[in-house]
Amino acid sequence: MIRILLFNLLICIPFILPAQIVQEDGSTRDESELYASTKQVNQFFRRFNGEEDQKGVRFYEGDKNFRETSLRKNYITLLFDRVNQSIPTEQKKSFINDVTAKQNPQFLDFHEEGWFAEVNAIFTRNGKEENVLLFFKIQEEGKGYEWVIDQVSSAHYQQYFEKNESEEKAFLHPMSHELDFMNLHKSLNKENAVDFTGDDFKADPLSIFLYEMASQQIQFKSVTGTKFHFFQCEGWYFQISEYNRKGYNSGWLISDLTPVQKEDIPQLKAFIYEAK
Structure with missing residues (x-):
């Protein structure tokens, strides 16, 4: 809650000061900081879609601010990890313009695939x-x-499951069937049994x-x-991660962004799944 205090009664100049919240470690934090922080993934969805403001006030259908384009652009700008310098500014702008385009705006849906x-x-x-x-x-x-x-x-x-791709890899002789596959004892007792699987x-x-x-x-x-991967916005992939730090730019924020063609999505997903 923001309190308006009059420090100088003679000239009646108001100063706007944020309320202070005492943390577990005894330190204080501005309440406005907590409002600005995207503390929950559901909150990220709502702010991305223009269904909630920075103070956590919800917008519903019929409200003039509900999914309003200019507000969405401002909110999405604040949903990027500003410490991360690997996402070019022009790329961010292009992404924001795409998802807030008046002709074909794109929104996130918690219950949908992607x-x-x-x-x-x-x-x-x-x-x-x-x-x-x-x-x-x-x-x-x-x-x-x-x-x-x-x-x-x-x-x-x-x-x-790493196959030996060299010419010297183990294999079952094509005439193994004539021997009732008696040569299996030499093959399947080896550590490279995966070499005997099909292409x-x-x-x-x-x-x-x-x-x-x-x-x-x-x-x-x-x-x-924990992190989350998104393919719901046509032409784009982005990832959100949680940042627990002081300041307004904290909570669940976009940590990676890249343009992607529809036909390249399976390959990108495979790369994500195989990451160690």
């Missing part, structure tokens, strides 16, 4: 910690929605992960970080 969560989690295996990336997507369930695991990425799994083989880390969880070979310990 965005997913990346959760960096720690699991333990035989007493040792191991990083696993879990990718979640929103799915309709009954009368509501739920997050479900869509992909898993782990360096531990990846090491077992269209694709590893399924999620199935392995679920099996290891069910058989208690790995145990969940903690989450170390």
Whole structure:
């Protein structure tokens, strides 16, 4: 809450001072700072869409400010991580102009496809910690929605699925069938059994992960970080990350932005899923 104090009664000059909030560590923080911070992912959606102002006041259909173009441009500008210098200013402007175009404005929809969560989690295996990336997507369930695991990425799994692409790689002789495949004992006992799979083989880390969880070979310990990837805006990909720091530019902010063609989206998603 902003308080108007009159420090000089003789000339009646008002000074606008923000209220102070005492933090757990004893420090103070301006209330206006908390308003400006995008503290929740849902809040990021509303501010991106022009459905909430910086003070957290909601706009609803019928309100003159609801999804108003000029306000949206201002709000989206504030949703970028300003410390990040890797996103060119002109690229930001191009993105904002695209998503706020009067002829074809683009909005984010929490319940639609085109965005997913990346959760960096720690699991333990035989007493040792191991990083696993879990990718979640929103799915309709009954009368509501739920997050479900869509992909898993782990360096531990990846090491077992790297095919030997050299000319000396192991293979099953084309006449193996005439020997009733008796030569399998020499082949499948090797560590490079993946070499005997077809060219269209694709590893399924999620199935392995679920099996290891069910058989208690790995145990969940903690989450170390979360980010969200968005493909809902035509022609663009962006990522949001959480920044816990002082100042107005904090909370959930756009940390990565790049133009992307529709046909290149599967390749970009594959790159994200395979990141370690």
